[in-house]
Amino acid sequence: MTSNEPGWTGLDEADVDVEVDFDEGEFDESDFEEAEAAEGDIEDVDEGPVPVVAVVGRPNVGKSTLVNRIIGRRQAVVEDVPGVTRDRVAYDALWSGRRFTIVDTGGWEPDARDRAKAIAAQAEAAVQTSDVVLFVVDATVGPTDDDEAAVRMLRRGGKPVVLVANKVDNARLEAEATLLWSLGLGEPHPVSALHGRGSGDLLDAVLDAIPEHPTGMVRPRGPRRVALVGRPNVGKSSLLNRLAREERAVVDSVAGTTVDPVDSLVSIGGEIWNLVDTAGLRKRVGFASGTEYYASLRTSAAIEAAEVAVVLLDAHEPISEQDQRIITMVAEAGRALIIAFNKWDLVDEDRRYQLGREVERELRRVPWALRLNISAKTGRAVDKLAPALRTALDNWSRRISTGRLNQFLTALVQATPHPVRGGKSPRILFATQAGTSPPRFVLFTTGALDPGYVRFVERRLREEFDFAGTPIHVSVRPRKKQNHGRGRG
Structure with a gap:
């Protein structure tokens, strides 16, 4: 008989007790209150149309950096090479109490081929499903032929467009942004996505451009x-x-x-x-x-x-x-x-x-x-x-009632009791399910249980209550010792 695979012999059924059997002071009342408490509150989710804002532009103009600035965290992957973003990626955003969805896209290029063509198609699809488009241009480079081709694509989409002059890191560069009037999209909004300069004014312009009745995605109720x-x-x-x-x-x-x-x-x-x-x-x-x-x-x-x-x-x-x-x-x-x-x-x-x-x-x-x-x-x-x-x-998310759980454990331990170690055998006094997602069980015992026996209990829990597809956690909580002042011989 080994500790890893115990033979489960050596105890009489009379030595096994899984009933609720504890004396005053053995457990804190909070132990059971915590175990029985329901976990988590269901957060209300707003329903109705949520405006969608698509961010498009040539590769490496700072679209993902701008998205990170708008959502307030480093979520979109950013690196100083073109082509890092390749798919449509949506994030929740909030400005001035207004919720909207910001969609990061890969770099759009005319006459793209192979993978670049697929990336450009994703950007065009984002434009078609959006309410407002943020068209990002590198102000330090100025308008390019690819930018002008992108403008023609945006005009075909028929969506409101806010022109973003990115990489305007100081007042001196604001003069460079005025060159973008030539694109015919109206006033360019100078910003520095990296440093946050001008981002507040840009977001105000985005909210002003959102139509009264957005046609973007509808916020679902908890998929x-x-x-x-x-x-x-x-x-x-x-x-x-x-x-x-x-x-x-x-x-x-x-x-x-x-x-x-x-x-x-x-x-x-x-x-x-x-x-x-x-x-x-x-x-x-x-x-x-x-x-x-x-x-x-x-x-x-x-x-x-x-x-x-x-x-x-x-x-x-x-x-x-x-x-x-x-x-x-x-x-x-x-x-x-x-x-x-x-x-x-x-x-x-x-x-x-x-x-x-x-x-x-x-x-x-x-x-x-x-x-x-x-x-x-x-x-x-x-x-x-x-x-x-x-x-x-x-x-x-399955929850097993305390009564049913302890009935199961009573039969289990009577049939296969914990092995004797040093002339003693720890007893399971009580068990409860402490939480779900994933299921977590706590065994209140008179002493530590062999790891092999804990695995045995977990395996039988799975067989009895069918926890296929989910991990389960079984923890042991030995009762507190009362005679702390007794010396060691």
Whole structure:
């Protein structure tokens, strides 16, 4: 009999007690009040149309820096090279008590090809779905042929346009901004997105340009947040586009196309979900640099903000150490978990056998995760994602009544009591569920329990109450010792 896999022998049933059995002073009353308290308040969400402001312009004119300035935090990925932003990325913003959505876009270029063409198409789509457009121009360069081509594209869109003369870091450069009158979009608003100069006046102009009846996106009432995570080039953006039935995210065979987390409201299985396409994680955050470092931080934050994560693995490649690291990141964040083996259309019989062995060996730490075999390219089994999401989230928020939980534990411990250690055996006095999302259980005991026995209790909790798709936490709280003054012999 080992401590890791105890044989659970050596105690009579009379020695086991899981009834509510505590004397005065053994536990603080606050222990039970805390365990029984409901956690979290449901925040009211405003309904109705929310104005949408699209930020467009040539590459590297400071669009993402301006977005960060407007939302008041470093959310959009910024680096001093063109082409860092590639998708439409929406953020909530607030100015003078007015809420609106700001949409960052990739650099727009005329006659773009390949991936640049897809990025430009995303920018044009942002213009079409917006209420106001912020057209950003580098005032230190002045109007260019590409800027004039962008103006023609904006005029076709028919949306109000606010002209932003960016990189005006001092009063001397304001004279340079006057050259932008030649674009025919009215008064240029000189700002420094980096330093914040002129940003307040710009936001006042944005609010003035918003139509009385905005036609932008409608703020939903609490769609469940789903993070799509995985290594680069496993098909996260392809899956998002398949589910959305349109090109929401730029897809390219080159790994690392997605940099910012891309939020999209998508209808799956008759329900609206908020899917977040994230940057591929190729290494630990501490070993990443530049754009990859900040993208890794955004992905980690997206996991924390999500309720459930869909970790995509490339089914026709071996499960890698990085795959396991990402899965562990999700589990440690306490999020519901679905593992989707993508590119199943490329898997032959030999690979299926090898994959089965890999799952048993490499994923044994998360046997509770739901697993799907899908193909984002062909659409195979993607319709099974919605039921899996609902199952994982239902279990993630499941609460077991205290009475039912203690009845279960009474039968469990009577059948398989804790082993004797040094002539003694700790008793479980009481148990309660301290919280949900994920489920957390507290065992009040007379002493510390073997880690193996705690794992045994967790495994049986899963079998009894079906917690597939969600991590659960079981903690032990030994009662306080009363005779603190007794000397040690």
